[in-house]
Amino acid sequence: MIKTTAQKIYVALIFIFMYAPIATLMVLSFNASRTRAKWGGFTLNWYVELFANEDIMQALYNTLLIAFLSALFATVIGTVATISFSGMKRRNRAIFMSITNIPMLNAEIVTGISLMLLFLTLGVRFGFGTILLSHITFNIPYVILSVMPRMKQLNPSVYEAALDLGASPAKAFFKVVFPDLLPGILSGFLMAFTMSLDDFIITHFTKGPGVDTLSTKIYTEVKKGIKPEMYALSSLIFVTVLILLILVNKSPKPKDKVHKAERN
Amino acid sequence: MNKPVRKKAPAGVSYFNQKAMTAPYLFWSAAFIIIPLCMIFYYGLTDRSGAFTLENILAIASPEHAKALWLSILLSIISTLVCLVLAYPLAMILTAKNVSHQSFIVLIFILPMWMNFLLRTLAWQTLLEKTGVINSILSFLHLPSLDIINTPYAIVLGMVYNFLPFMVLPLYNSLTKIDPSVVNAARDLGANGVQTFCRVIFPLSIPGVISGITMVFVPALTTFVISNLLGGSKILLIGNVIEQEFTQASNWHLGSGLSIVLMVFILINMVLTAIFDKKGEGTAL
Numbered sequence: 001m002i003k004t005t006a007q008k009i010y011v012a013l014i015f016i017f018m019y020a021p022i023a024t025l026m027v028l029s030f031n032a033s034r035t036r037a038k039w040g041g042f043t044l045n046w047y048v049e050l051f052a053n054e055d056i057m058q059a060l061y062n063t064l065l066i067a068f069l070s071a072l073f074a075t076v077i078g079t080v081a082t083i084s085f086s087g088m089k090r091r092n093r094a095i096f097m098s099i100t101n102i103p104m105l106n107a108e109i110v111t112g113i114s115l116m117l118l119f120l121t122l123g124v125r126f127g128f129g130t131i132l133l134s135h136i137t138f139n140i141p142y143v144i145l146s147v148m149p150r151m152k153q154l155n156p157s158v159y160e161a162a163l164d165l166g167a168s169p170a171k172a173f174f175k176v177v178f179p180d181l182l183p184g185i186l187s188g189f190l191m192a193f194t195m196s197l198d199d200f201i202i203t204h205f206t207k208g209p210g211v212d213t214l215s216t217k218i219y220t221e222v223k224k225g226i227k228p229e230m231y232a233l234s235s236l237i238f239v240t241v242l243i244l245l246i247l248v249n250k251s252p253k254p255k256d257k258v259h260k261a262e263r264n
Numbered sequence: 265m266n267k268p269v270r271k272k273a274p275a276g277v278s279y280f281n282q283k284a285m286t287a288p289y290l291f292w293s294a295a296f297i298i299i300p301l302c303m304i305f306y307y308g309l310t311d312r313s314g315a316f317t318l319e320n321i322l323a324i325a326s327p328e329h330a331k332a333l334w335l336s337i338l339l340s341i342i343s344t345l346v347c348l349v350l351a352y353p354l355a356m357i358l359t360a361k362n363v364s365h366q367s368f369i370v371l372i373f374i375l376p377m378w379m380n381f382l383l384r385t386l387a388w389q390t391l392l393e394k395t396g397v398i399n400s401i402l403s404f405l406h407l408p409s410l411d412i413i414n415t416p417y418a419i420v421l422g423m424v425y426n427f428l429p430f431m432v433l434p435l436y437n438s439l440t441k442i443d444p445s446v447v448n449a450a451r452d453l454g455a456n457g458v459q460t461f462c463r464v465i466f467p468l469s470i471p472g473v474i475s476g477i478t479m480v481f482v483p484a485l486t487t488f489v490i491s492n493l494l495g496g497s498k499i500l501l502i503g504n505v506i507e508q509e510f511t512q513a514s515n516w517h518l519g520s521g522l523s524i525v526l527m528v529f530i531l532i533n534m535v536l537t538a539i540f541d542k543k544g545e546g547t548a549l
Contacts (some may be wrong), residue, residue: 007357007361010353010354010357011354011357011358012352014428015371017425017428018372018376018428019376019382020387020427021379021385021387021388021425022376022379022384022387024387024390024391025383025384025387028387028390034403036390037387037390037393037395077288077289077291080285080288080289081285081286081288081289083279083280083285084278084279084282084285084286084289086277086278086279087277087278087279087282088282088286089425095409096289096293099293099297099298100293102301103297105478105482105533105534105537106482106527107345107379107483107485107486107503107526107530108486108528109486109488109503109506109523109526110301110304110486110523110526110527110530111300113304113506113510113516113519113520113523114300114301114303114304115296115300117300117303117307117508117516117520118299118300118303120516121303125377135298136292136296137292137296137297140289140292140293143290156277159277160277169279169280170280173279173280177279182397191374194280194374194377194378195377197377197378198377198378198380198381200380200381201489204511205510205511214380215380215381218380218382218383218386219382219489221493222382222386222493226386226523230383231383234379234380234383236378237378237379238375238378238379241375241378242375245375248294249367
C-alpha cells in the first residue's frame, strides 16, 4: 500500500516536472502585463492580437508548411528505403543502417553546421528551401526506424503466396505488404512532423535572412522579451493537439488499425 | 514455388527493382549526410587560404576553449547521471504498471514537443527567478529561497528537463523486454529485492542504460540553447563557442575544427553503443 502510494507520488512528481513549464506558459498567455515577471490581471487580449500579428502568422505558416512538406518527403524516401533494405545483403543493410543512425546519434549542432557548410559551398541561397532540405534529412531516420519493425514482422511467404496465386508484383505488394506497413508509415510521418515542428538548432544554421519559423522567431525575441502573443499561439497549438489526441483515443476504432508507435 | 526470389535475397524478399528502390536514399544520404560531414573535416583541417593546418583543432587547448569544453563535459555528465537516477525508478514503475506503450510515449515525449522547446525552457526562467513561481511557493512555506537562475545549476536543470525522455524511453524498452519469469525465478531461489535488482534486473537492462546515456550525453554536451537561456550570457559551453564562431565571428574554419573535437566524443559514444547495444534496440526512440 505504502509502496504503491510512493510510486504514484513519484510518477506524479515527474509529470509535474515535465508539465510545469507548459502550465506556466499557458498562465502567461492570459497575463495582461507585457512582461512575464509580474501578473497584471486576466486578459484574452493576446489571443485576439495574435491573429492580427502578421509576423507571427507568417512564421506559423512557414513552420507548418516546412513540417508538412519535410514529413511528407521524408516519409516517401524513408519508406522506399526501408522496403529496399529488406532485399539487401546483411552487410549492405548494416552499412545503410549506420548511415541512418548518423543524424540520430550526431549532435544537432554538428548536423546543422555541416549542412550550412554544404549550402555555403554550393552557393545555394539560404531560405525556405535550405530549411526544407535540412528537415527532410533529419526526418528520414525517424521514418526508417518507425517502418523497420513493421518490415521485420512481415511474413515473406504471404507475398510469395500472392504471386503464386497470380497477382502481379505491384498488386501483391500493395494488397498484401503495404497495408501491414501502413501503421509504421503513419507513425513515422507524425513523428517526423513533430520533430520538424519542434526543431530549432538545425533551422538556426540553415535559415536565411527574412525567413523565420516559430522557433527562430522566438530565439530572436528572447533578448527583447517574448511577445505574449507567442504564448497565446503555443497554448492554442498545444490545446488543439491535446484535444485531437483525446478524440482519437476516445473514438472507437477497428482493432487492427490501432497503430502503435513501435519504435524498437 | 518462387525459389529464385529467395535465393537472390536470403535476408528477405526484394520488392520491385532493388537498385531503383535503393537509389533515392543512397543519393540523399550521400548528399546531405556524408558529404556535409566531409565538409566539416575539410574546413576544420584547412585555414582561410585553403592550406592544411591542425591549428583549428589545437585551438581547443587555448584556455577559454578548454574551460568551455571542461564545463560542458562536467555539466553533461552530471545531467546524464541525474537523468539516469530519475528515469530508472520511473521506467520500473511504468513497466510494472503495464502502461500502454503508445500512450506513455505520447504523454512523456511527443505531447510536450508541441509546445516549442525554446518556450518550455524559457518558462523555467519564470519558475526559477528570484521572485518567480518556485520562490514564491518556498517563501509562502517559510522555506529558504532557491537562487539558481543564471548559474550552472539552472543549466543542469534545463538539460535534465529537456533530455529526461531520451533516458526514460530506452530504459523502459529494455525493462519491458525482461522475461518476468526470470525475475520470479530469482525470487523463488531466495534472492531478496535488492539482490534481484542488482543481479538480474539491472544487468539485463544494461543495453537500455547505455543507449539512454548516449541519447542524453550527446545533446547535453553540445547544447548552446539551454546555456544561453538559463545560464545568463556569461556561462559559455563548447556549443556556445562553436555557435558564435559560425553566426557571429564567421570563422567557419575554427568552428569546424572545434566541431571535430566534439565529434570525437560523439564517436566514442557511438562505439560504446555499438558494443553494448548490438541489436540496436536503444537507438530507436
